[in-house]
Amino acid sequence: MTIRPIRLAHIVFYTADLKRMCDWYCTVLGAEVVNGNDFIAFLTYDDEHHRVALIAPPDIAPRPKGPTVGFYxxxxxxxxxxxxxxxxxxxxxxxxxxxxxxxxxxxxxxxxxxxxxxxxxxxxxxxxxxxxxxxxxxxxxxxxxxxxxxxxxxxxxxxxxxxxxxxxxxxxxxxxxx
The missing domain is CATH 3.30.720.110 (Signal recognition particle alu RNA binding heterodimer, srp9/1)
Known part of the structure; x- marks a missing residue:
């Protein structure tokens, strides 16, 4: 028997501009920052400890233009x-x-x-x-x-x-x- 997860807990994005992305998701979702620094931020809008995480690695490459394979x-x-x-x-x-x-x-x-x-x-x-x-x-x-x-x-x-x-x-x- 396959045991299934009970819910999707959170999503995580890499970003080159942590503040801009953090501000956008807080504005759009009405979220608040649970914890964060210059490298990572954890956001929530409900009773989950975090629903969105944003990570800004120092060596991140820019995203190519147009649709790419992966998350939509x-x-x-x-x-x-x-x-x-x-x-x-x-x-x-x-x-x-x-x-x-x-x-x-x-x-x-x-x-x-x-x-x-x-x-x-x-x-x-x-x-x-x-x-x-x-x-x-x-x-x-x-x-x-x-x-x-x-x-x-x-x-x-x-x-x-x-x-x-x-x-x-x-x-x-x-x-x-x-």
Whole structure:
């Protein structure tokens, strides 16, 4: 029998500019520095001792331009659509804009790029549990388009303010709902 981990604990990034990256993640995630120095910083935004660590080795090489083999992005889940939109507004007011906004089906996601070029997804789950999300992912809409449909954050806000139920807003436009 395979024993599985109980959760993903943290992510660690190498960086050439520790302060800039630390400031960005603290701003975007509302995180705080648990401990740090000129070489390393440990950040958290919840009850975990750290969720993000940043390391600045003195001999670090710059990242090549364009996509490279390896880690693509990290994702952070918010409690609800309202929280995600409020976070979007707070970041927008600070000049931090998403590079892409997508309704994946199981999530509505806002993609940002950190100062070192790493992609960071801020998302809200559509389904109340992983099993329902996984079942949806086995369906026709996801099979035909596993990336999803680009969306307009202002349209989401308008629909929410007009009283449309969150469950309806979360439905992907290309999905057949029975």
């Amino acid at each position: 992005h990290s994702a952070f889940t918010y409690a609800g659509l309202e929280d995600l939109l409020e976070t979007h507004d707070r970041l927008r007011d600070l000049g931090i804009m998403p590079r892409r906004t997508i309704n994946h089906g199981p999530t509505i996601s806002l993609y940002y790029t950190d100062p070192d070029g790493n992609d960071v997804e801020l998302q809200v789950d559509r389904f109340e549990n992983a099993r329902d999300a996984q079942e949806w992912m086995k369906g026709a809409a996801f099979t035909a388009n596993p990336i999803g449909i680009d969306l307009d954050v202002e349209d989401l806000r308008r629909r929410l303010e007009q009283g449309e139920p969150v469950a309806s807003i979360m439905v992907r436009p290309d999905e057949v709902v029975s």
